[in-house]
Amino acid sequence: RVEKKDRRNLKMWAEGARESILRPHLPAYMDALERGWRAERDFVREVCNEFHARISWRVADDEEPDEPLPEYDPLATAEVEELDDDETEAKRTRIETLNARINRWLKYRAKKLRRPTTRDRTQDPWGILLSKLAGIKSPPKARQGFQQYMHESYDAEIKPVVEARWKARLVEEDGVDSLKTGKAPNAPFRAQVAREMFKELGDDERDALAQRAKDEAADQRREYLELMKGPPSKAPKNRQACIDNLGTFMTEVLKGVYEYTGLSCFAVFGGPIPMYDGDLRTLTVAYGRNQEPNPCHFPQWSKARFGQDVLDFMRDWLKTAYSQ
Structure with missing residues (x-):
């Protein structure tokens, strides 16, 4: 591999210590993208703040910073450097350049990792899977x-x-x-x-x-x-149909998770249920049993504790998530 100082361009500029700062932020950056441009902007700003706190703006592109890198405390006050006018301008320009480069680095790699976002669910494996929840069946072939x-x-x-x-x-x-x-x-x-x-x-x-x-x-x-x-239907009867299918649908999903990972799992869903006139209810689906004489899923292990520590807590939160 060509040393950084001998490269003719800035491709792979983040390789090394810089990438060790940026790459762990990719999953959270992708979540920020889903929440909109403001969330993305704010998140990139946080990443840039950490980057500059751990690697000095004075480190040239073809140099590796000294390691180990300093720990980052987002609550710590940044040190103020004593700079003359030329140095202040050089620092401002350098940081703007690095910020733009960090933004492009995150955006490019997130684009490669993200699944295609398309409303055409016929071309989206996740859309095809979720269509089963909605009870949408593939049309049969033409009869002879x-x-x-x-x-x-x-x-x-x-x-x-x-x-x-x-x-x-x-x-x-x-x-x-x-x-x-x-x-x-x-x-x-x-x-x-x-x-x-x-x-x-x-x-x-x-x-x-x-x-x-x-x-x-x-x-x-x-x-x-x-x-x-088209978008998922919000009609109460269609949503109720999805809710009716949810237990069977999620059991198959959690079964697959269990078989591939070996991890026991459960999911709790809650919100207004059309068949109960919009009352807030919860639904639990679990997969994976323990090894006691009478094996059971996690929600069944101690129904009282699960009801109090999980379901009641969930119901309290639901009251803040939905207006009644």
Whole structure:
């Protein structure tokens, strides 16, 4: 690797001690980005303050500061240097340059780490996962012509033929007594009869059935895309449907976390529940049992303590988070 003093540009300028200051801040910086530009601005300012407190502005770009770096106390008062006018201007310019460089360093690496933020949830793995919580199902493929025929006309036209041929088949294979078993026609048999009857239809009717199958599939696909690309519904009935699915959904998520990490886990949700007229309620989901004679999840281990130390505490907080 080329030494810093021999490099022709400032690429990888933070490598070394400087990066040891900046990199730990990346997760919190990404959280600040999610909260908006003001949060990002304030956070970058804090990072810059720490950087300058631990590495002097006098250290050149191609030099490494002495290590170990001094500890940083955000509450400590910065030392005032005795500088003449030229030095004051040089310090101001240098710090502005470094601040801009730190900002770009954080922004570039956060962009590489962040998942794409798109409202098109069909292209977002997280969006696809959360669509299951909302009960949004992927549209089925277009039916084949004979399947559309079954969909539209099974009871009226196909079922009588299926039952007649099924009875004849049972008698042929097992005799009249086989009719007493009441065995129903299986799916492959029903489909085979439908295929044969579909072939006997006129060309125009077969084409019309195939076209209706394509049109219905296109309509279902369009509706699915509208749901996936739009924002989550805030309608009470839709939110209640999501809440009803939450237990099953989160159990699978926590199960995956447990299987991949080996860590027992639980999640507590709380807020206004539509089915209870907006009353504040809590919901707990847990995965991972202890090794006592009667294994149980964490919330079940001591229901009284969990209710008081976790749920009651959560309910107190909910009162500050929602207006009633």
